[in-house]
Amino acid sequence: MKISRLALAAYGFALAVIVLDQLTKAWIISGVSLHEVGQVPVLPPILNFSWVENTGVSFGLFGGGEARWGLTIFSLVVSAGLAWWALKADRRLLVTAIGLVMGGALGNVIDRVRFGYVVDFIDFSGTGVFPWVFNVADSAITIGVVLLIIDSLKSERAAPVGAAPEKS
Numbered sequence: 097m098k099i100s101r102l103a104l105a106a107y108g109f110a111l112a113v114i115v116l117d118q119l120t121k122a123w124i125i126s127g128v129s130l131h132e133v134g135q136v137p138v139l140p141p142i143l144n145f146s147w148v149e150n151t152g153v154s155f156g157l158f159g160g161g162e163a164r165w166g167l168t169i170f171s172l173v174v175s176a177g178l179a180w181w182a183l184k185a186d187r188r189l190l191v192t193a194i195g196l197v198m199g200g201a202l203g204n205v206i207d208r209v210r211f212g213y214v215v216d217f218i219d220f221s222g223t224g225v226f227p228w229v230f231n232v233a234d235s236a237i238t239i240g241v242v243l244l245i246i247d248s249l250k251s252e253r254a255a256p257v258g259a260a261p262e263k264s
Contacts, residue, residue, distance in 0.1 A: 099183065102191045106182035109195025110175075110202065117203035117232040121215045130217060141222030148229040149213040168208045171201040189247040196240030203233030 124130050130147040137144050151164065178198040185191045207214040216229045 097183075102185055102188070103182040105188075106185065106191040106195040106198070107179070109192055110199035113196060113199025113233065113236040114203045114206070117200070117236070118206060120232050121207065121217075124215060124217045135219070142220065144219040144222060145217045146219035146221075146229050148216040148219075149211070150216045150229075151213045164208055164212055168205055171205045171208075175201045175205075187247060187251065189243055189250070193240045193243035193247055196236040196243065198240075200233040200235070200237035200240065203231075203236070 124145065124147075128136060128145060130136060130145055133147075135144050135146045152167075175198045178194050178201075182191055182194045182198075185194060204214045214231065214233075216231050216234070218231060218235075219229045220226045221229065
């Protein structure tokens with residue numbers, strides 16, 4: 097089976113997210129020593145780096161640690177489904193979204209397998225608006241989901257009733 101350039105772009109986005117996510121986490125784990133100090137002000141009070149061992153999913157939802165392997169398997173299945181979808185995708189925005197979600201999911205899987213939790217450290221809780229601590233992978237997943245919604249709305253609006261969605 098020949099892999100299209102768009103599918104390769106999705107896989108490239110996923111790889112870039114994984115690399116950036118793992119590099120920032122390695123920096124936080126070893127370079128900044130957040131594990132020992134707990135929190136480092138970056139732009140106080142708006143942005144801090146805070147050490148969080150997230151046993152749940154994005155932004156700490158469904159935490160507790162009991163679901164480590166279930167979440168790992170679920171993320172791998174979702175990533176495999178996204179990789180297959182990328183082979184069929186025919187729009188740039190869609191493959192970008194797929195790549196971001198896939199890369200974010202796999203970035204967090206790596207942590208779950210290695211540590212039993214996901215390393216979260218980006219903390220905007222000082223704003224009083226956004227209480228969660230997150231990481232690059234979580235950000236990629238969130239941006240990817242937003243792009244999926246935009247792509248869906250765009251392709252629905254572009255297609256006449258009863259017609260196939262427009263290719264871009």
